[in-house]
Amino acid sequence: MVSELIEVRGHIIDSLLLPKILDEIIAAGGSFTIQDVQVGERRVDPSYARIEVVASSPEALEAILGRITQHGAKLVHEEDALLEAASMDGVFPEGFYPTTNLRTSVRLGGRWHEVEVSEMDCGIVWDPAAERAAAVPMHRVGRGQLVVVGHRGIRVEQIARSAEVNVFEFMTSEVSSEKPKGVIVREVAAELKRARAAGEKILWVVGPAVVHTGAGEHLVRLVEADYVQVLFAGNALAAHDIEEAFFGTSLGVSLTQGVLTKGGHEHHLRAINRIRRLGGIAQAVDAGVLTRGVMHACIKAGVEVELAGSIRDDGPLPEVITDCLEAQDRMRQAVRGVAVAILIATELHAIATGNILPASVKTICVDINPAAVTKLTDRGTFQAIGLVTDVEPFLRALVASLLDEAPRSSEG
Amino acid sequence: MEPPQKPAFLMCPPDYYGIEYEINPWMSRRRESIPEVAQRQWHALYETLTGPVGAVVHLLEPVRGLPDMVFTANAGLVWGRAFIGSNFRFAERQLEASHYEAWFASRSYTVVHLPGEHPFEGAGDILALGETLFAGYQFRSDIRSHTAVADLLGLEVLSLQLVDEWFYHLDTCFCPLGPEAVIYYPAAFDAYALKVIEAGVADLIAVSPASARRFACNAIVIGRHVVLNTGCDDLVEELVARGYTVHAVELGEFIKAGGAAKCLTLEVNT
Numbered sequence: 001m002v003s004e005l006i007e008v009r010g011h012i013i014d015s016l017l018l019p020k021i022l023d024e025i026i027a028a029g030g031s032f033t034i035q036d037v038q039v040g041e042r043r044v045d046p047s048y049a050r051i052e053v054v055a056s057s058p059e060a061l062e063a064i065l066g067r068i069t070q071h072g073a074k075l076v077h078e079e080d081a082l083l084e085a086a087s088m089d090g091v092f093p094e095g096f097y098p099t100t101n102l103r104t105s106v107r108l109g110g111r112w113h114e115v116e117v118s119e120m121d122c123g124i125v126w127d128p129a130a131e132r133a134a135a136v137p138m139h140r141v142g143r144g145q146l147v148v149v150g151h152r153g154i155r156v157e158q159i160a161r162s163a164e165v166n167v168f169e170f171m172t173s174e175v176s177s178e179k180p181k182g183v184i185v186r187e188v189a190a191e192l193k194r195a196r197a198a199g200e201k202i203l204w205v206v207g208p209a210v211v212h213t214g215a216g217e218h219l220v221r222l223v224e225a226d227y228v229q230v231l232f233a234g235n236a237l238a239a240h241d242i243e244e245a246f247f248g249t250s251l252g253v254s255l256t257q258g259v260l261t262k263g264g265h266e267h268h269l270r271a272i273n274r275i276r277r278l279g280g281i282a283q284a285v286d287a288g289v290l291t292r293g294v295m296h297a298c299i300k301a302g303v304e305v306e307l308a309g310s311i312r313d314d315g316p317l318p319e320v321i322t323d324c325l326e327a328q329d330r331m332r333q334a335v336r337g338v339a340v341a342i343l344i345a346t347e348l349h350a351i352a353t354g355n356i357l358p359a360s361v362k363t364i365c366v367d368i369n370p371a372a373v374t375k376l377t378d379r380g381t382f383q384a385i386g387l388v389t390d391v392e393p394f395l396r397a398l399v400a401s402l403l404d405e406a407p408r409s410s411e412g
Numbered sequence: 413m414e415p416p417q418k419p420a421f422l423m424c425p426p427d428y429y430g431i432e433y434e435i436n437p438w439m440s441r442r443r444e445s446i447p448e449v450a451q452r453q454w455h456a457l458y459e460t461l462t463g464p465v466g467a468v469v470h471l472l473e474p475v476r477g478l479p480d481m482v483f484t485a486n487a488g489l490v491w492g493r494a495f496i497g498s499n500f501r502f503a504e505r506q507l508e509a510s511h512y513e514a515w516f517a518s519r520s521y522t523v524v525h526l527p528g529e530h531p532f533e534g535a536g537d538i539l540a541l542g543e544t545l546f547a548g549y550q551f552r553s554d555i556r557s558h559t560a561v562a563d564l565l566g567l568e569v570l571s572l573q574l575v576d577e578w579f580y581h582l583d584t585c586f587c588p589l590g591p592e593a594v595i596y597y598p599a600a601f602d603a604y605a606l607k608v609i610e611a612g613v614a615d616l617i618a619v620s621p622a623s624a625r626r627f628a629c630n631a632i633v634i635g636r637h638v639v640l641n642t643g644c645d646d647l648v649e650e651l652v653a654r655g656y657t658v659h660a661v662e663l664g665e666f667i668k669a670g671g672a673a674k675c676l677t678l679e680v681n682t
Contacts, residue, residue: 010559014612015571016604017555044568046559072555072571 002061002157003054005035005076006068010046013039018049021068028064030055050076058105058112058157081106081153083126083146090139092123095149099124099135100156101359101380106133107153118358119332120380124148137332139325184387185394188364189401191340192227195362200339201229203361205353206294207346208236209368210391211250216241216294218395223297225403230334231298231305232353233346235272235313235320238281238295242317243271245293272315280318306330308349332356340364343384345391347372354381366394419634420468421461421677422515424481426454427474431668435502436551436580438670450665454482457639457676460659465637470682472515478508483671484678485583487512488534491565493681495521501531501552519682524564532557535678536581538569541588544612545569548582570612572605579624583674587629589638593617595631595647597624619647627663627672641672 012018018037025032036050053068055061065075084093101120105112108126115124115133122135126146133148141147148154195202210216222228240250248254252264261267275284284290285299298305308327309320321327335341335356343350343365350365354376357363363384365373373386387394430445461467474481487508489496495516500506517523526532530553537553538561539546545562547569549555555571562569572582576599579585585600586609593615598606609616619628628644638651642660651658663672 010555010562011568011570014568014608016608017571020573020604044562044566046562070550070555071573072559074556 001054001056002058002155003052004061004065004155005050005052006065006073007048007050007076008071008073009048010072011040012049012072013047014043017071018047021051021071021073024067024071025051025053025064028055028067029060030064058103058114058155062112077107077153079152080108080110081124081126081148082150083108084149086141086143086145086147089143090141092138092141092147093149096123097148097151097154098122101357101383103157103358103360104135105155105157106148107155108133112155117332118360119356121355124154137328140329181387181389181394182397184385185397186401188342189398191362192402195339196226198339201337202227203230203232203335203338203341203353204228205232205341205343205346205349206237207233207344207349208240208250209345210395211237211240211244211294212253213390213392214250214255215392215395216244218392218399219294220292220297221399221403222395223294223301223303226301227402228298228301228303230338231294231303232331232334232349233305233307234349235307235309235316237346238307238317238319239268239272239314241293241295242275242281242284242290243268245290245296246271246274269314272317275317276315282319304334306334308352310348328352328356335361342366343376344394345372347375350376351379351381354379354384357381359383366391418466418468420470420680420682421632422470422472422484422487422680423454423458423461423677424472424484425474426450426482426666428476428479429454429474429482429666429669430479432479433504435504436670437578438668440668443668445665445668453661453663453665454676457661457663457673460639460661461632461634461677464657464659465634465639467634468682469677470680472511475508475511478505478511480505480669481508481511482666483536483669483675484512485671485675486533486536486581487678488516489538489561490516490521490535490678490680493521494524494565496524496526496532496534496561496564498534498536499526499529499532499557501533526557526560526564530554530556530560532561533581536583536675539582539586539588541594541613542591543567546582546586546588546609546612547571548574548586550574551577551580570608572608573602574600574605575602576600579629580670581675583630584627584670585624585629587631587633587674589615589617589633589651595619595629597621597629600624617647617650619644623647627667630672630674632673632677639673641667 031054033052038048040047099122101118103118104115113133115135117135119135122137124133125136126133244250247267249261249264249267252260254261278284281295282299290296307320309316309322341361341363365376365384366387368390370388376384429450462469488498497513513523533552537548545567547558550573558569558571579600585597587595594613595617597619623644623646626643627641628647631638631640637657639659641663648658
């Protein structure tokens with residue numbers, strides 16, 4: 001929902017202008033809240049009303065405002081945003097407007113411009129030649145670029161609540177291990193089907209626990225069934241997935257027998273080393289050396305994979321991006337067109353991803369640790385739905401719901 | 413407002429009058445005005461006002477290239493010794509403003525401009541009924557100008573939305589007849605404006621569509637005299653029955669530009 005404060009002043013009672021404006025708002029599909037009315041004492045005294053106009057979209061709001069301003073309604077914030085040129089590369093002006101992950105418009109030159117890309121914690125850079133406003137991360141701003149400062153002339157669109165009741169409506173992001181997981185898994189499955197039917201992308205952000213718990217095979221099935229378009233992970237997930245493919249262990253533990261194998265603690269290093277010798281994971285797949293596992297499935301299926309490094313990485317694998325700003329930028333590009341994000345067993349990667357996702361992306365965070373979801377939502381990804389559970393049963397249930405059930409799931 | 417000793421009007425001879433552009437539905441450059449006929453009709457109106465009606469008429473020097481200066485009603489709003497100049501909506505008429513202002517300034521009126529650039533077309537869109545001003549908006553005047561006028565004069569201004577572009581000024585569809593009665597054409601107003609009119613005017617005289625298109629509402633009312641265009645038979649009958657002396661003057665040449673008796677005059681206090 002999007003709203004705008006308007007005021008109207010004059011002989012608005014006797015001229016019936018106030019009821020007329022309110023009627024126009026309703027007739028155009030909007031709603032309103034009267035915030036203040038002051039009725040003139042004498043007949044010649046003007047009256048005043050301040051009204052919050054609410055509409056479903058910026059376009060609907062513009063249409064309503066266009067209708068009511070001709071009857072004398074005036075925008076309270078009828079001012080352009082303030083711009084200031086960045087004085088240094090990679091530094092915003094003092095007082096820059098920090099973005100949210102909500103759809104945002106900025107008023108410049110008397111007109112509203114939608115800010116391209118809804119990403120939190122960026123600045124808004126205005127390109128006067130192209131008349132475009134874009135959310136730009138701090139390190140990307142260039143000296144001389146015009147940056148919005150202050151909160152004037154900024155309109156932020158709240159996420160609309162649809163009348164349809166589903167898990168994304170009735171669940172808040174409040175974390176609890178007591179939530180009915182079966183229901184949630186079915187709802188998530190329905191959402192994934194809807195997204196794919198609409199040609200939208202699904203993003204998975206996956207920690208190594210997926211491999212440690214033996215859930216890798218479920219993820220492989222989801223990749224093969226086209227429910228994974230983008231995968232974000234770190235060195236560890238890929239390394240342990242490849243270790244499992246080569247040696248049948250994850251961190252040296254046999255995934256079939258659950259016991260530490262002899263020399264197993266060396267397996268992941270040997271796996272990384274073998275991939276480095278071949279030049280990368282893709283080359284290992286091409287060479288027929290890597291023949292199974294999550295990474296293998298992703299390369300075969302053409303999934304866009306972004307592996308971001310960390311200072312504790314072994315190796316790392318050649319595909320791992322070790323410059324964290326470059327990793328952020330690659331992830332920013334990759335989230336374009338993503339409608340659903342599933343964040344599994346990876347606290348820091350989940351937060352990093354949440355930072356760059358628009359609030360309109362349906363976000364599900366699955367972790368055995370309730371704190372993981374809490375941290376995600378505390379850092380601004382308020383739209384995330386938390387599910388506290390071991391990842392293996394979650395993925396098993398999701399695969400069953402998506403792939404193994406009779407076609408009745410087509411109702412989703 | 414100090415009552416004037418003798419009713420007085422400002423008129424501008426139609427020396428340069430013609431249909432040179434199209435800024436309302438009445439105007440068509442293919443339907444030229446015939447200068448001699450226009451002169452004859454304008455003078456008939458002038459003589460009616462100065463003769464049987466007994467009014468004073470001041471003349472404004474016409475200006476070549478400003479054909480609509482004959483419609484002095486749109487010069488601005490006269491209130492007491494104040495003159496609020498118009499902000500014409502269309503560029504075609506904006507050059508008229510300085511000529512009107514010069515005339516009022518030379519007669520010691522306080523010449524006032526409305527704050528901001530909101531279109532406002534003077535007595536074409538604001539008409540007084542007692543101490544209440546009725547004001548039209550949508551086609552020529554912006555509603556914000558009404559608030560500005562109300563603030564300036566300390567009067568109640570009731571804004572009426574006009575919805576028929578053939579009746580683009582309030583004075584083409586609304587005519588106060590003394591302090592209690594109004595001649596009006598209901599179809600020219602939106603539903604809210606009609607309620608405001610019904611609530612604010614005790615005695616309403618509605619005219620037929622045919623009379624409305626003959627500019628029945630564009631009448632000049634001076635005491636018990638009413639001067640209007642010809643062919644407004646239903647209204648004339650009503651006015652005569654009410655004891656008014658009606659003067660019907662053929663003004664067809666000016667209707668080609670969207671104006672008639674009232675548009676050709678501006679009541680002044682000089």
